[in-house]
Amino acid sequence: MPEPVRSPPMPPASLLQVRVAALACLLPLLLQLPLALALGFGIGSVAVVAASWRQPLPAVLRWLLGGTALLAVAAVMPGIGRDTACALLAGMLALKPAETFSLRDGRSLLGFALFAPFATFLLDQGPLSLLLALAGVLLALLALQQLAADEGGLPPRAPRQALSGVLRLVALGLPLALAAFWLFPRLPTPLWGLPQRNVAVPGLSDTMTPGQMFEMLLDDSPAARVQFIGPAPPPPLYWRGPVLWDFDGRTWRQARDLLALPPAPVQASGPSWDYQLDLEPTEDRQLVALDLPLQLPEDARLDHDLSPQAQAPQYNVSRWRMRSAAAAAFEPNLPPALRARALALPAGYNPRTLALGRQWRREAGYDAQGRTDAAIAERALAMIRRDFAYTLNVPPAGRNEVDDFLFDRRAGYCEHFSSAFVVLMRAAGVPARVVTGYAGAYRNPVGNYWLVRKSDAHAWAEIWLPARGWVRVDPTAAVAPERVYDTLADRRPGRIAGFDGLVPMFDAADWLRRGWNDFVLGFNAQRQQALLKPLGLARLGASGLAALFAMAALLALGWMAWRIARGERTRDPLLRAWHALEARYRRRGLGRAPHEPAQAWAARVGADVPRAGAPLASLARRFSDARYGAPATPAALRALLRDLRRHRP
Incomplete structure (x- = not known):
């Protein structure tokens, strides 16, 4: 064998x-x-x-x-x-x-x-x-x-020649690639139904557990970019995400059974703001909107608590046109079932907090206008301003985390403040819930848009007051500035001390990324239809687009086949070098006829130009032997190629 x-x-x-x-x-x-x-x-x-x-x-x-x-x-x-x-x-x-x-x-x-x-x-x-x-x-x-x-x-081959050959191959396939990008029907889900990522990516969630936001707070990557149509609202900017109602003593959860209810009524106060929000991929349906959102596109909806949701998971960069406004009244009439839910607390957890809340209620009493409820909330904020500190250096949560935070540790970040505040309000008989999202944004002067980073993730509270409805209260913002010991800027991986002069470069880089998102990643079905509108093809469906793509692909493949067939005769380096030599003689009026053998042509040129006869005749003989005779050794072939390339008429 x-x-x-x-x-x-x-x-x-x-x-x-x-x-x-x-x-x-x-x-x-x-x-x-x-x-x-x-x-x-x-x-x-x-x-x-x-x-x-x-x-x-x-x-x-x-x-x-x-x-x-x-x-x-x-x-x-x-x-x-x-x-x-x-x-x-x-x-x-x-x-x-x-x-x-x-x-x-x-x-x-x-x-x-x-x-x-x-x-x-x-x-x-x-x-x-x-x-x-x-x-x-x-x-x-x-x-x-x-x-x-x-x-x-x-x-x-010389590096320049090698690179030129590869670039020609890339250019050969470029028409087909462009046809696929512009004309292939846009799919609503990832190609081949790819599964979601199984590595935890920091992002907003429908739950909140102490310590869960820590990784997200240290992530400087973009979460959204916002372009206001008209003037921007005054700070602070709160971007509303999931609203959390249910508490089991450790974890807050979104009320899934409320998602089917219509949005709660809102009476706007003052001007409204129109804006375009470009959201980074989240792989779920959760959106964010400037607090409080009033109007979303057709492919999105508002939950009962005005948490914005998309109709489909967002696997790519998505663009949303929204309208928001401050609220004079947000669900001023709270149904009994929702009121009971906004007061519910699990038994056997945080007994000291529950006792403190009940004590405050006994001391404040009740009134129909909700003044005592507002006074209780203000009393909690005053306690935070006086005794509490902001820090990211927080030990692991225990069973009675709210008690530990309010009475022993008295230091934490937004998750701890919002959770403890809502539990304390519920214990005092004030309906309350946790709202998560983002707080703040950075205005990029290069592109005149607002950048919301994942490190802007935040949790705050909403309490319900008679006649006013749900009112935003941010207990974290009540911390006295001198008690902020450990800030996000101290721990953020992207922080470069002493290099503030590089900020314009970062602004320009993010502006370029936004343009990339807009031109490439944001090329969706709507923009595809707009591209075809001047051709009168704006209403093509998926089958029409597929047929148009097939036609363009066939044309591109035909062009590729023609180019390959045309260049087939020059793929051989020896043949290519010989044709280049012929071209140099053709420019002198001594070109070879298509029917003329190499050595016969060399003899004819030698008769007309005696000085060129002997060198050209030798090259023609060596070329014919290498091309049609016994295979030449690698050394002889390299020598022949060198001599063909160097020869001049």
């Missing part, structure tokens, strides 16, 4: 090029993984390349490294989802260079590496990910081109 043909080894220069290209493809994917995994895979890949530079690692060690990578992914990213799959891809790609030495190995590694940039887009579609992915793909194509030259025994 004949032995299998072994693939020749890669030259050292090609081996380096292949491994650099694989690492470049891996880089954008690493940036989307948890920091521990990204550092581990990145450092591991560099170490593997260094350790296996001259010879492959032992099989046992490779198996051990692969098992370690699997265990690391399972420990950091439990469960099954696209995050886990992408992390496993990154781990395997980081180890693959350890067994890459032959030309076949190099092609296998590069083919595997090209999956990494596309996996990146399952996790992030930002401009940085695109640029890094394009760089990785370009380097991989250059490396594949070099491997083909190595296999054919051809000399390495």
